[in-house]
Amino acid sequence: MPTAERMASRRKRSPKIANQWLRQILRLLYRRRSLSRIGIVETTGLNAASASHALRYLLDCGVLLRSADRCRLTGRHREAFTVNAEAGHFVALDLEGDRLRFGLTNLLGDIRCRWEECLGLGQPFAAEKVVEGIGRVTRDLDPTQLGRVLAVGVSYPGLLDAEGRLSAVNLGWTKVPLLAALKQAFPWPVFLERDKETCIHAENWLGAAHDCRNALFLIAEGGIGMGILEGGEHLLGARGFSGEIGHCKFIPGAEDLCNCGQKGCLEAIASSPNIVRQYAERTGAASAELRFVDVLERARGGDAIALAVFERAGRAIGSALSTAISLFDPEIVILGGDLILAEDIVLPIIWDQIRLLTRPRSLEVVQVVVSRLGLDIRLKGAASLAFRNVLEAPELMQRLCAPARDAAPALDRRPRPRAMKER
């Protein structure tokens, strides 16, 4: 019997597979990657028969794969289940600021195809650029592969209004009609999230905060912000303005002027452009000719002024993190952005300042580490966003498990290599 028919007949024979069971199992495997049947039953709380029905159904439609786990007690291999990474694709966007990144990812956030475009300073950001970029990462897909694209995930800086228009004061973007352009150009549902949140979710899914329920992610690059994971969910605040640590003041009386119009903001002291600015001001160098990495190289070479600028930035960030640790009581604090290029220089200063200012009890278990997800962090976070939303939307779950897609090559229960442009 052809697979699609077999699937339809199975669904008819066992009409009791509730969407809720499929969702619970997939949500669990999204987090835990691979789990035995017993592990799935125990963790989801489903009864064994329901779990078996649902597992068989997910195997049949190619969304899960069987793998083998070695049992810790007996040392023997036992049956385990894992998500078939290639059972679906997401389009991931990272609107970083001076460059736009586009990715086609599989279900587990591996980037299968990538496109990047430099915006250049002051160049206007038009929604068409985003449409064009998505076109580039999807244009080589054949219809079957295109059929497997489930959703678009977007990581954005700045503010999105209720109509889906994007503004970012730092970047000179004003009410770019992002959502409308995407909805008009593509058939896929679009999910958008602040970059702070995509970063912390990427770390929670694939990075240093894996298995953590309370974590902080400090991004320090053009701007400074904080993603907050609390009890396994990100913390948004009443209007989605949480984590604005870049505009808190930790050096009273500092005269550094921030883009927001205030003085002494953390961002005006420790963001990468402001590290360059301070170095240029103190040395009289032309700041237009200096890059962050130049100042960093000089600091590594022992340049006292460069070192002093990093010292000041590191102290300010350490003060900020000390306060955040006392307020949130996280398991882990992860640093990301340009700042981590200077890890060797600033991390000891940051740690030193945190230890100086924080009550020892608050520091007993907390780790401060540097992100290892690299430049792709927000693309992976955008894929995580799309995946989390697919699991919540019945019609997308149905598309993920659709019998019609069973005819496609990737759904024969083994991941296959793809003929796609990789960079």
Add this chain to the structure above:
Amino acid sequence: MPTAERMASRRKRSPKIANQWLRQILRLLYRRRSLSRIGIVETTGLNAASASHALRYLLDCGVLLRSADRCRLTGRHREAFTVNAEAGHFVALDLEGDRLRFGLTNLLGDIRCRWEECLGLGQPFAAEKVVEGIGRVTRDLDPTQLGRVLAVGVSYPGLLDAEGRLSAVNLGWTKVPLLAALKQAFPWPVFLERDKETCIHAENWLGAAHDCRNALFLIAEGGIGMGILEGGEHLLGARGFSGEIGHCKFIPGAEDLCNCGQKGCLEAIASSPNIVRQYAERTGAASAELRFVDVLERARGGDAIALAVFERAGRAIGSALSTAISLFDPEIVILGGDLILAEDIVLPIIWDQIRLLTRPRSLEVVQVVVSRLGLDIRLKGAASLAFRNVLEAPELMQRLCAPARDAAPALDRRPRPRAMKER
């Protein structure tokens, strides 16, 4: 037919009243106080028949009362439902520090009987004192009334270990076996919560944060801490150490020594004993003879030193709140503790500092207000804690709705005056 029998027969005739429906309705009315049948159906998402069954059952066992709402559109009165405040009692404890407060409350947190005991500075805190205090607020109850006591709610400062032993460095309490003593002395289940959390829940239930999902509560008295409400739930952190704002530093280089052993903590600058200490240090007065209200009176009388001390404390608190507002994006910030006695003097300073330091965008909608729940705030919060836990525990829900209790006078669907000691 006697009521108990009628109840039992109703439960037999309609065996489909799920605990979940009762819980959903009670949880809703715990928050919203009074709601029409349509409002209950719409908000809980129950179908009309299930909601009707459950409402009738709750009316029959006296947990709900009918009230009359005036319809906003037609101006006519329509049937509404409200919790019968007297259908159950809680024992509420507030282990404030230098005094212990005990209350017997009804379901809605009204305090029916109160007992207070001064611990006095340096006097040891023994668990027996708590047992004695609870005895005092419950000793005049007759057996029927005693049968209506559902649980004990405790608001505690400091740290509770896994064995339920309480330690508070500030107060000199070390591993007081609180939980064990309560469990041994009384038949009721005991629920315990940090005072930060009981305060924010009291405000969320009965105070300024009613209907808010994101709120902050700053207590400034002997110590300083912050209760955080995020998305309708309190934020605990990984180990329950969140909200330690009292040990953050907002005046770099400040030499004020804190109880925690560090220097320059907010608590060492703005807590009431430290306001007294600073005034005494600057004037050479004997701090043992001064109380917080004395310094306050002098400030009101124009004493420049007292005003300067309050100015410093207010600035430090304003800086702390500015940072917290930027990080949490709350709808409201509520101030509580001794500090609010000095509302007229410090509130303008705090607001001024918040406005000076915070990005205007973060302040667009946030209110900063003073708690109006008075000295009872933690007793009411402890009652809220007990109520929230009763709704989660099937056996306690059963006790709340038990037909046997129907024979008791208070369950004839009208609240009645009680013959209880009031203070």
